[in-house]
Amino acid sequence: MILESAQAASRIFGPNRASFALKLDLGHGFDLPTATRAPPVSKLLARLTKYGNLRNTAVARERDLNGRHSISIAVLTESQDDVETINSTLRDAGHAAHCQWIATPNRLADLLATEYVELLILNCDSYNDSIQQVIKQKDRYNPEVPVIALQETADENSIQAAMQAGACDLISMSLKTRFQSVVTRELRALRVERALNSTLQSATEYKRQLKDHMESSSSSIALAQEGIFTDVNDAWMARFKVDNKDELIGMPLMDTFDAESQAALKGALIATIEGKWQPDEKLIVKTQLDTADNDEVHLEFRKFDLDDGPCVQIRIAPQLKIAEEPTKLVHKALQRDPTMLFFHRAQFIERINRHLRKKPAQGTHCLVYIKPDNFTAVLDKVGILNSEEILAQLAEEVRKRLHPRDVAGRFEGTSIMVLLERGSAHDAQVWGKQVCEHIAQYTFEVEDKSTHMTCTVGACGVNEVFSGLEEFIAATVSAYKLGKEAGGNTSYLDESADEDTKQRKFDAIWVKHLKAALMDDRFRLAQLPIAGLRSDSVKMYDLLVRMIDEQGKSVLPSEFLPAAERNNMMKNIDRWMLQSAVRFCNEGSADRVFVRLSRQSITDATTASWMEQQLDAEGFDCSRLVVQIPERDAAKHIKQTRALIKHARKLGIGFALEHYGLDQERFQILDILKPDYIKIDGEMMHTLMTDSQMQKSVSRIVKAAQERKIKTIAERVENANAMAVLFQLGLDFMQGHYVHEPEVVLEDTDGVASNTLADLAAASGN
Numbered sequence: 001m002i003l004e005s006a007q008a009a010s011r012i013f014g015p016n017r018a019s020f021a022l023k024l025d026l027g028h029g030f031d032l033p034t035a036t037r038a039p040p041v042s043k044l045l046a047r048l049t050k051y052g053n054l055r056n057t058a059v060a061r062e063r064d065l066n067g068r069h070s071i072s073i074a075v076l077t078e079s080q081d082d083v084e085t086i087n088s089t090l091r092d093a094g095h096a097a098h099c100q101w102i103a104t105p106n107r108l109a110d111l112l113a114t115e116y117v118e119l120l121i122l123n124c125d126s127y128n129d130s131i132q133q134v135i136k137q138k139d140r141y142n143p144e145v146p147v148i149a150l151q152e153t154a155d156e157n158s159i160q161a162a163m164q165a166g167a168c169d170l171i172s173m174s175l176k177t178r179f180q181s182v183v184t185r186e187l188r189a190l191r192v193e194r195a196l197n198s199t200l201q202s203a204t205e206y207k208r209q210l211k212d213h214m215e216s217s218s219s220s221i222a223l224a225q226e227g228i229f230t231d232v233n234d235a236w237m238a239r240f241k242v243d244n245k246d247e248l249i250g251m252p253l254m255d256t257f258d259a260e261s262q263a264a265l266k267g268a269l270i271a272t273i274e275g276k277w278q279p280d281e282k283l284i285v286k287t288q289l290d291t292a293d294n295d296e297v298h299l300e301f302r303k304f305d306l307d308d309g310p311c312v313q314i315r316i317a318p319q320l321k322i323a324e325e326p327t328k329l330v331h332k333a334l335q336r337d338p339t340m341l342f343f344h345r346a347q348f349i350e351r352i353n354r355h356l357r358k359k360p361a362q363g364t365h366c367l368v369y370i371k372p373d374n375f376t377a378v379l380d381k382v383g384i385l386n387s388e389e390i391l392a393q394l395a396e397e398v399r400k401r402l403h404p405r406d407v408a409g410r411f412e413g414t415s416i417m418v419l420l421e422r423g424s425a426h427d428a429q430v431w432g433k434q435v436c437e438h439i440a441q442y443t444f445e446v447e448d449k450s451t452h453m454t455c456t457v458g459a460c461g462v463n464e465v466f467s468g469l470e471e472f473i474a475a476t477v478s479a480y481k482l483g484k485e486a487g488g489n490t491s492y493l494d495e496s497a498d499e500d501t502k503q504r505k506f507d508a509i510w511v512k513h514l515k516a517a518l519m520d521d522r523f524r525l526a527q528l529p530i531a532g533l534r535s536d537s538v539k540m541y542d543l544l545v546r547m548i549d550e551q552g553k554s555v556l557p558s559e560f561l562p563a564a565e566r567n568n569m570m571k572n573i574d575r576w577m578l579q580s581a582v583r584f585c586n587e588g589s590a591d592r593v594f595v596r597l598s599r600q601s602i603t604d605a606t607t608a609s610w611m612e613q614q615l616d617a618e619g620f621d622c623s624r625l626v627v628q629i630p631e632r633d634a635a636k637h638i639k640q641t642r643a644l645i646k647h648a649r650k651l652g653i654g655f656a657l658e659h660y661g662l663d664q665e666r667f668q669i670l671d672i673l674k675p676d677y678i679k680i681d682g683e684m685m686h687t688l689m690t691d692s693q694m695q696k697s698v699s700r701i702v703k704a705a706q707e708r709k710i711k712t713i714a715e716r717v718e719n720a721n722a723m724a725v726l727f728q729l730g731l732d733f734m735q736g737h738y739v740h741e742p743e744v745v746l747e748d749t750d751g752v753a754s755n756t757l758a759d760l761a762a763a764s765g766n
Contacts, residue, residue, distance in 0.1 A: 070096045071187060072116055076134060077123035078103055082150075086121060093180035095187075105129050105137060112141035118190060119183065120147045122167070135166035144193060146186040150179075220316040224253045225309060227269060239316065240289065253314070260400075260690040261285035264721040265299075267728030272301040272312045276533065276727065281720045282317055337410040339388045340395035348409025352419045353469060355407060356462065360421045364558035365462040366428030367476040370398065370435065371415040373454045373488040378444075386446040393444050394455070401435060401687045403718065417476070423682065423716075424558065425461025425493060430683045432457030432491030438691070440489055454489035456480055510563035513549065518572055522548040524744050525580045530594070530713060531739040533727050540592045542628075542735055543581050544742055545573060554744075570598035571607075578611065582620050584745060594626045594656060594677075599633045602640050608647035615651060626654035626677065631661075635669055645673060658715070661697070667704045678705055682716025682736070689721045695729065702730045 073090070075083045083101045090097035100115070102108045105128065111117060122134055129137070131149055138145055146168045151158065154172040162170035168186050171179045214221045214233040220240075223231040229248045240256060242248055253269075254262045265285055271277040282298040302313040335347045343351060356365060372378070372394065379387050391414060398416060402408060411417040422428050440454045458480025466472045475494045483492030517523055523545055530540040547555040564570050574597050581595045601607045615622055627648055634641045634657060645655045656677035657669070661684055670678070680701060687694050705712045714726050717736035726734055 070098055071118050073097055073099045073119045073121060074102050074108065074111055074117050075099050075121050075123070076102045076108065076127045076129075078126045078128075079123070082123050082126065089176050089179060090183060092176075093184065095183065105133070108134070108137060109141075112138060117142070117145055119187060120145055121150060121183075122147055123150045123173075124162075124170075125150075125152055131162055131165035131167050144190060144197075146190055148182060148186060219318065222248075222253070222314045223304075223311050224269065224314060225311045227253050227266070229253055230311060236316075240287070256288055258286035258288060259692075263692070263695055263728060264689050264724040267724030267726070268299070268301055268720075269312055271724060271727045272303050273310055275303065277301050277303075277724075283720055283724060285721075339392050340410045340416065341392075341399075342395060342416060343407070343409040345409060345411055348407065348411070348417065349469070351407050351409075355419055356469070359556055360405075360558075363421060363423040363427075364425065364556075366420045366422050366425050367460050367462070367472060368418050368420060368428055368432050369411070369415060369458040369476045369480045370418070370432070370455055371480060371484075373456055373484070375414050375453070378451055378453050381451045382444075382446055382449045386449065389446045390444050390451070390453075393442075393446075394439065397438060397442060398435060400690050401431070401438075403686060417473075425459065427683055428459040428461065429457075429491050429493040430681075431686065432459050434683070434687060434694075436489055436491055438687075456483045456488045457491040458483055458494065459491060460494040507563050507567055510560055511567050511569065514547075514560060514564055514567075514569050514573075516550075517547050518576070523573070523576055523580075524548060524554070525577070525584055526742045527584070527590075527745045528735055528742045529740045530733050530735045532733055533723070533731055538591045539589060540594070540733070541584075541590050542594045543577060543584065545577055546744060565598065565600075568600060571600045571604055574598055574601045574607075575610065575614075578625075579614065581625060582615070582618050585620070585624050586618075588745070590624065592624050592626055592654070594628050596628045596630075596658065597644075599637065602629060602633060602637050602644060608644050611648065611653075612651055622652035623654070626656050628656035628658045628677075628679065630659045631657050631666070631669065632659070634673060635666065638669075638672065641673060656713070661701050670704065670708055670710065674708070675710055677711045677713055677733075679713045679715050680731070682714075685714060685716050685718065685722055685736070688725050695725065698726075698731075699729050706730070 071090075073086070075086055077083065080101055083099050087097050087099040090099075100111060100117075102111060120134065120138060122131060124131065127134075131147070135147060138147065147166065149162045149167040149170045150173050151170060152173055154170045154175075159170040169182045171182055173179075214223075214231065217233060218235055220236040220238075221233045222229060222236050229251050232242075232245055232248050237243070237245065237248070240248075248256075254265065257265055264283060268277060268283045279300075279302065282300055284296050284298055286296060298317040300315045300317050302315070304311050304313060335343060337344055342348070352367075372391075375387075378390055382390060395408075395410075395416065398408065398418070402418065403421060405421045406418055408416060408418040420428050420431060422431065435457055436455055440452070442452070444451050444453065458476050458478070460472065460476040460479055462472065466475065479492045479494035482494075483490045486492065524547070526544040526546050527541040528544060530542055532538065545557055545561075547557075547560050549555055561570070561573075564573055574595075577595050581593050584590065585593060597607070615625075627645075629641060648655060654676040655673070656679060657673065657675045658679040659681045660678040661680045678701070680698060684694060684698060688698060702712050711732045712730075713733040713735060714722075714731050715735060717723055717726065717734040717738045719738055723734060723738060
């Protein structure tokens with residue numbers, strides 16, 4: 001039962017301790033002064049309930065869940081027999097009544113001043129004061145306490161007169177059943193009224209404390225409901241150069257921030273209201289302020305339940321700025337091109353040399369070369385002096401599409417070179433394609449002139465066939481030239497290494513290593529958690545493979561899988577993965593695991609029967625397994641994919657299409673293959689936060705999936721901004737570095753039969 005008023009807490013703990021009790025733990029989860037912190041109303045009510053129960057214990061009035069409770073009743077009568085009669089009547093009705101005899105008005109005053117009373121019962125035939133006098137006396141202490149009048153007889157007129165005098169009802173002493181019903185009704189009404197008053201009082205106090213905190217805080221804080229400002233503090237007004245609160249209250253929150261930040265901001269607000277935003281997470285956005293310090297602000301979000309509905313507190317988190325010596329600032333500035341703000345050529349080459357010496361966390365390094373097509377025409381249109389501004393805008397559009405680990409430089413003249421960290425060289429080509437499409441549609445403006453242009457991108461993945469950086473760069477520039485010869489406005493991938501003699505030599509070495517790794521069980525299973533954007537009830541993991549070389553060092557998939565694919569060894573690795581996935585599920589708590597199948601497994605007619613045989617032998621619950629196939633492989637081998645998935649579904653295995661969405665949102669393949677999940681390609685995540693067209697494309701994919709009851713998973717989610725946009729677009733799950741780095745989970749693979757794998761390798765002639 002909720003404590004009806006803070007006054008009762010004061011009677012138990014004393015004024016100071018009651019104040020302390022009501023402030024315990026207030027403001028959990030955000031920075032409030034100790035004396036003004038406030039939790040959500042529900043939590044405050046829970047604490048008040050706790051203190052109310054302590055008070056009841058102190059006065060020996062225990063209550064239980066069946067409605068039976070100890071009630072304090074003052075019986076106003078000159079006859080003690082009336083007290084005993086009322087007490088027994090109420091106990092017969094299930095009330096644990098504690099009746100106190102009040103024979104004189106003075107005794108009533110003493111009782112109301114010192115005791116907790118829930119009900120007054122007045123015998124009008126045997127008490128000196130009238131109903132009006134009793135009402136007046138009790139109102140000085142507690143106006144909420146109801147008064148029930150008793151008389152020997154009661155008719156309609158006398159009942160009406162008693163109620164007009166202030167009594168809740170008039171009861172004949174001979175009607176015990178009605179007396180019991182009226183007492184039950186009035187006690188229930190009293191408690192409901194007190195609970196409501198307590199809730200309103202707590203909510204009002206909570207809101208006041210929240211407002212006090214906002215006003216006293218030096219941080220910029222705003223409150224918003226359904227995306228509309230409801231309150232801001234002085235620091236917020238100063239930050240956004242607003243003179244009066246009325247200029248903001250009732251206005252959309254989005255209008256304060258740059259258009260490129262609005263999708264992520266909307267997603268963060270929705271996620272906060274639905275309890276999916278982590279309290280320590282920060283959203284990085286740009287404001288609409290036209291000042292020098294409006295580059296970025298970091299926003300924190302908290303949900304609060306107020307009496308008029310849930311609201312979101314938005315706080316601009318302080319950013320630690322480390323003062324640097326002027327000489328260091330000058331030195332850093334000199335490292336970058338003043339127009340593009342990318343590294344100068346020498347600085348860029350130094351950095352990519354350093355990056356290439358380290359293995360990426362996952363995927364591979366790729367080099368891209370970007371150059372505008374027919375820039376001479378642009379010069380003629382905007383002039384030589386304004387052409388640098390056009391290049392600055394081009395660089396800014398490229399920068400928006402870079403990953404934090406990417407490195408960019410102005411390579412020569414109008415060209416830009418970028419070292420990307422991506423899943424594969426093909427991903428780099430796709431990234432270049434997105435850049436080309438965006439630049440072709442972008443309007444470049446300088447002074448009163450505007451122009452359009454296109455660009456061509458050459459891409460190349462790092463490869464052991466290159467003897468050094470010179471060959472790597474040359475191959476990338478060569479890819480650009482091929483794209484230019486093809487007409488420009490395209491992204492071209494260098495694949496000459498695949499046909500090179502050196503490649504065949506390196507493949508021979510890799511085949512030897514791969515066979516040895518299969519025979520010696522030197523593969524390791526790694527997991528990448530898949531997190532729920534809507535619910536975390538299902539533990540799901542994307543399973544990856546790692547190889548250990550003879551020296552015990554880990555080898556990334558980007559290093560050995562291309563060779564395995566070129567030499568028809570992926571089928572063996574796929575089967576090792578499936579066996580290891582079964583073991584991982586049996587030894588862990590995973591509800592569902594995703595295992596990818598290569599093109600070789602799809603086209604191999606024995607894959608389906610092998611899966612059935614292995615899973616039956618293990619007695620495995622196949623509903624915990626999802627096989628995933630790249631969309632391009634599935635589309636290219638649609639007949640084989642359908643046959644394999646049909647067989648897998650009979651076993652209870654799920655099916656996912658991965659790297660979906662890059663090929664013009666092919667919805668027809670969803671109707672043909674009917675996947676349970678689609679994984680939206682990670683390359684679409686890099687520009688999702690700022691590219692409205694990309695957001696619309698992903699939104700169409702999500703809508704198409706929802707119409708077909710297909711769950712959606714976003715690949716390569718790197719930060720909170722991407723997560724917020726995905727949440728707003730309606731995706732179901734996500735995976736990537738923002739969720740968790742890949743983690744090796746099976747160090748010892750003794751449970752996977754080495755003889756079987758050796759037999760597989762021997763049987764395939766590899």
